[in-house]
Amino acid sequence: xxxxxxxxxxxxxxxxxxxxxxxxxxxxxxxxxxxxxxxxxxxxxxxxxxxxxxxxxxxxxxxxxxxxxxxxxxxxxxxxxxxxxxxxxxxxxxxxxxxxxxxxxxxxxxxxxxxxxxxxxxxxxxxxxxxxxxxxxxxxxxxxxxxxxxxxxxxxxxxxxxxxxxxxxxxxxxxxxxxxxxxxxxxxxxxxxxxxxxxxxxxxxxxxxxxxxxxxxxxxxxxxxxxxxxxxxxxxxxxxxxxxxxxxxxxxxxxxxxxxxxxxxxxxxxxxxxxxxxxxxxxxxxxxxxxxxxxxxxxxxxxxxxxxxxxxxxxxxxxxxxxxxxxxxxxxxxxxxxxxxxxxxxxxxxxxxxxxxxxxxxxxxxxxxxxxxxxxxxxxxxxxxxxxxxx
Numbered sequence: 001x002x003x004x005x006x007x008x009x010x011x012x013x014x015x016x017x018x019x020x021x022x023x024x025x026x027x028x029x030x031x032x033x034x035x036x037x038x039x040x041x042x043x044x045x046x047x048x049x050x051x052x053x054x055x056x057x058x059x060x061x062x063x064x065x066x067x068x069x070x071x072x073x074x075x076x077x078x079x080x081x082x083x084x085x086x087x088x089x090x091x092x093x094x095x096x097x098x099x100x101x102x103x104x105x106x107x108x109x110x111x112x113x114x115x116x117x118x119x120x121x122x123x124x125x126x127x128x129x130x131x132x133x134x135x136x137x138x139x140x141x142x143x144x145x146x147x148x149x150x151x152x153x154x155x156x157x158x159x160x161x162x163x164x165x166x167x168x169x170x171x172x173x174x175x176x177x178x179x180x181x182x183x184x185x186x187x188x189x190x191x192x193x194x195x196x197x198x199x200x201x202x203x204x205x206x207x208x209x210x211x212x213x214x215x216x217x218x219x220x221x222x223x224x225x226x227x228x229x230x231x232x233x234x235x236x237x238x239x240x241x242x243x244x245x246x247x248x249x250x251x252x253x254x255x256x257x258x259x260x261x262x263x264x265x266x267x268x269x270x271x272x273x274x275x276x277x278x279x280x281x282x283x284x285x286x287x288x289x290x291x292x293x294x295x296x297x298x299x300x301x302x303x304x305x306x307x308x309x310x311x312x313x314x315x316x317x318x319x320x321x322x323x324x325x326x327x328x329x330x331x332x333x334x335x336x337x338x339x340x341x342x343x344x345x346x347x348x349x350x351x352x353x354x355x356x357x358x359x360x361x362x363x364x365x366x367x368x369x370x371x372x373x374x375x376x377x378x379x380x381x382x383x384x385x386x387x388x389x390x391x
Contacts, residue, residue: 016209034179042316067324100156328372
């Protein structure tokens with residue numbers, strides 16, 4: 001007989017963990033299923049940045065730019081909810097608010113800095129535009145090509161190896177059940193509930209949260225839903241430096257790069273550079289061209305750091321959408337099944353958890369996420385299939 005629960009959360013990465021915590025604290029019976037050991041995929045392999053000022057529009061190789069202006073109100077809410085999460089979970093979350101510079105090197109990029117500063121001010125995010133010399137006085141590591149920067153004291157990071165496990169522990173303490181190495185093999189609608197199976201085990205629940213990251217489409221397909229998302233692998237690099245070498249997060253307004261020094265004194269270099277082809281069963285291979293390209297950026301923007309040899313390079317799986325925007329909400333074709341993921345899910349994890357928690361509990365979310373709903377992607381999937389069918 002299947003075990004009964006109120007909600008099954010598929011995926012024990014950061015989005016799934018925070019969602020489970022939110023629901024467990026709301027009094028729901030929560031069952032978390034993960035295909036492997038928790039926090040060994042996307043959430044653990046990301047750079048872990050907390051982006052509160054506006055993000056760059058393109059990562060390397062990205063065809064469609066992110067419509068960053070639409071995300072600013074959600075970044076404001078993310079900042080508040082990360083603080084709330086830190087109070088809830090404690091120092092084990094690994095949250096560091098170091099502040100960050102977003103830099104520009106050309107006239108057009110400086111204009112973009114000023115424009116985004118206006119968006120941030122309108123949303124209530126405190127940022128400041130400074131010229132290159134002012135930025136270099138605060139951070140002498142910055143290269144001479146930097147002509148201007150925006151400063152945001154709310155930027156920072158959470159240690160990827162700490163964040164999701166700390167939240168999962170809090171969720172379990174609140175009553176959630178965690179089942180690692182439990183790959184979902186079937187999802188079936190039975191009357192007004194979902195029957196979620198893994199081998200010979202099964203759970204019956206009125207609600208299912210699909211927070212499976214790069215396996216989102218695969219999980220949705222088990223329930224008969226086609227969601228037009230695709231997995232990819234992004235690449236990070238690291239080196240070591242003396243403590244206090246880089247006190248801030250550094251990003252670029254127009255290029256995919258992020259650089260910071262974490263609490264283990266690693267210089268972590270990311271920015272969305274592609275790894276090898278995504279493999280659902282093992283880590284994607286490292287892409288040598290991405291190492292070369294990423295380090296070329298570092299040599300311009302933070303030239304002193306380019307002297308440090310690369311200590312490690314790794315890849316992490318993510319999920320991408322055709323419009324490079326998040327996906328969050330209930331599937332119209334599968335009532336009671338909710339999805340969340342996409343662009344900058346690490347930053348937005350507590351926001352999506354708050355939205356999903358409200359939706360599962362039959363409440364109105366604090367933020368309207370209709371524009372990021374899955375309908376725009378499930379409809380595209382149906383249209384694609386129809387175009388391929390013979391007349």
